[in-house]
Every structure is written in structure tokens, then in C-alpha cells.
Amino acid sequence: MRQDLYLRLERLSAWCGFILLVGFIAAFTAGHLLTPMSPTESPDGIVAFLNDHRTGILTCVVIMVLTVPFEYPYVVVTSLQMRRVEGGWGLLSMIQLTTGVVAPLGFFFPLAILAAAAYRPEIHSADVLSAMSDTFWLMLVGNACIFVLQVWSIGYASFVDHRSKPIFPRWYGWLSIVLGVLLIPGAFVYLHQSGPLAWDGLLANVIPTATYFVWKIATPIVLLRAVKQEETELAEKETVPEAHLATS
Template sequence: MTWTAPAPPLDRDAYLRDVVLKHRVQQVGAWCGIGFVVLLFGGWGLLGNFIPMVPPSGTPEEVARIYSHHADLRRVGLLLGMVGIFLTIPFYFAISMQMRRSEPRTPVLAMLQFASGILVTVVLMIPMLLFLGGSFRPERTPELTQLVNELSYLMLILPWPPIIGQLVALSVATFADRRPRPVFPRWSAYMNLWIAVLLTPASLIVFFESGPFAWNGLLGFWIPAAVFGSWYPVMTWLVLRAAREEAEEARLLAPPAGEPVGDAARVPVAAGALR
């Protein structure tokens, strides 16, 4: 039997450095949520001039005319929106890192949240690329520009099921948290469920070209977009708070100076058992 010597055990200073590093990584991930909202709505929405929305009832000529205005500025805004969408990955990972603390064994709900979040990232990235495709050659046939525009808005607003998967997983993990000091407060679970309910009217945009259920309407876009965008700063604050509490708990568990910590400290026992 081949036996490999273990790595040297961590001392107190190395343990505390690891605690600080882990805390800072989660802080960066949490702040990525704010970066996403700013770059998506500021880049795609305002700089890209997609808010106010290109109306679904517009004629092909009207849609093509909108795309032909400030085309370069529109492309810059869409590129910024793509950068913002990438920031969702570290943000969702930071949420899962905290969720796993409430699951004593296999972090199934944390993994579900992160997997659903990856789907959200993908379904947001694809319409950004389609919007860029529509802006790349605005002089093309108006009917083609209108088709690309419709596909872009539908793919951006309609795929709410993976978002629901995130919210439900996070809510269940919060309700099931039996720690004396829960990772996330129980009111956040109710908030997540209400946001899930308020996102579902976006499904109706496939049936309406005007009115409150169209993709530029109150129930078709503005309410879902408002609750979707507000979820990120709230969760940023909650993740920052939870990560700070985790770091405080880890510091309290730090070993006395000179005493090893971690699995490496238990290796001599296992090695003795092999003899």
C-alpha cells in the first residue's frame, strides 16, 4: 500500500487568512449582483435604447427605423449588458455558498439554485446576442429586423421557469433552516415566493401585441422587471450579511496559536491505524 505524506497542518494564522480570503471572495460575488443590474438596465436598457421598449405592435418599417438610430451606441450598450449577465455567475455561486450552510448533508437545494442560475445566465445571454445581430446590419429587410427583434424580446422576458427554480430552492432552504442563527431571515423566503408569483404574468406576452400584457405593458414587462431587478440588491445585502456572520463564526472556531487545524491535524491518527 502506498502512503503519501499529508500536507503540513494549518496554523492559526494560516487558518485566519483562509477565513479572510473566503469572506472576500463571497463579498465580490455578492456585489456582482449590483453590477449585473446596473450593466443590464443601464447598458442594454438605457444606453442600448431598448427601454422604452420597441413596441410589439410596430410595423417592420418602424422597428427597422428604431434599430437604425444610434446603432454604434446601441452596440456598446449591448456589450455592457453581456458583461453584466456574466456577473450573475459569481453572484449565484455566492448565494449557493451560503445556502449550503443550512443543509447539514448534501447541499441539494444549493446545487439546484446554482444550476437554475446558470440557465438564467444562458437565457439572458442569447437575446443579447440576438439584439446585437439586429443592430449589426440595420439596413437589412425590415421584416427580418422585426423578426430578430421579436425573438430577442421573447427570449429575454419569457424564460421565467429557471428563475422560479432559483426562488423556490432558496425559499425551501430558508424555511428548512433550523440553525439558531439562520443563514437568511424567514421574511426573505416569503419575498422570494411573492417574486415568483409576480414573474408569471410574463407568460402572457405571447398572446398580446398591445395593452398591459404585451412585452412593453405593465404586467407583461414592467412589474416582472421591477421585482426581478429589485431581487438582486436585496440578495446582495443578505449574502453580504450571511458571509460576514460565517466569517465571525469561523474566527471563533480558530485554534489556539501553535495548534494544527483541519483534516491534516487528524492524519497522524489515521496513519497510526494503518500500522
């Protein structure tokens, strides 16, 4: 592949991060899901929510189905930049790649369950719809830990990069480490129906979600800068042999 085409594909893959960010916000806004319902919401309240927001929820799922595939080029270009840190495919880049490939399932499966609940709510009892709603929120928030090793591997890569201008800035490395730590409380939503560790709680949902969106904004910016740096390094490598031939 031509070098200019390869770099262009890397840039497009980095821009996928912004597509994901916009898609996620649009989808969850359409579905009225940015603010989780209470884990103690009554079955009648859940049925009313599903009926009132049926079109929005199904639209949310459609947007996510169309958006989430952009996660794959975004994940791959991240690993390709980490590969530059390791000097080839290594433990960190492979951890990021494999966990990043699995991560979209954390959105697809819960949303499929919520879509099934909203698709024909009139044929299900309130108890069934409550169970489906609970499954959606428990999976969406509780399975966020799937991202922990992914973001930690990126963060650690920034710390072991000893070049004068690291591919991933140190501040971004710390942001990734902090995000990984903040995602851990999500695992405890299965034990709590109220308080900071419930699925609508401060520790399990609010703070991790806010940090995730900051990270989701920062990552494409960092990747675009990394691709630009890679382009400069490749150009310098081409210039050195040419200069050598000119002096020979």
C-alpha cells in the same frame, strides 16, 4: 485555502451582485431598451428604431457581455450560503446553482439576435428586422421563467432554516417567492400582442421587472450579511477549542 482568503472571495462574489445591477441598468439605458417597444409596432417603426439607436444597442450588448460573467461567482456564493442551511450540498443549493448557471443565457441569446439586427440594418428587409426584434423581446421577457425555480429555492431555504438568526431573513424569503410568482406571466407573452400579458404589459413586464430590481438590490446585501455571520461562526468555533485547551 486560508479561511480569511476564502471569506474574502465570498465577499467579492457577493459584491458582484452590485456590479450586475449597475451593468444591467447602464446597458439597457444605453440601448434605449428599459421601456419595450409595442408588440404592434410597424416594421417601418422597428427599422427606424434600429437605425436611430444602432450605436446604443451595440453598446448595450458590449456592456452586457462584459457584465454578465459576474453572475457566476454571485450564483456560486449564493449556493454556498444555502449549503450552510442544508448542512452540505443538497437539493435546494444544487437547484439554485444549476438554474443560476443557465440564467445568463436568457440575456446572451436575445441580445445577440438584437445585435445582429442593429449591426447592419441596411442589408436586411423590414420584415426580417421585425422578426429579429420580435424574437429578442419574446425571448427576453418570455424566458424569464428560467429564474422561477432559482428564486423559489432561495426563498424556501429561508423558511427551513430554523437557527435563531437565519442565514437568509424571512422577509427575503418571501421576496424571492413573490418574485418567482411574478415571473410566471412572462410565459404568456407568446399568446398576446396587447394588454397586461404582452411583452410590454403590466403583468408580464412592468411589475416583474420592478420586483426583480428590488430583489437584485436586496440579494447582495443579504449575502454580505450572511458571509459576515459565517465569519463570526467560524471564529467562535476556533475559540472554543482554544478555551478548552486552556482549561485542560
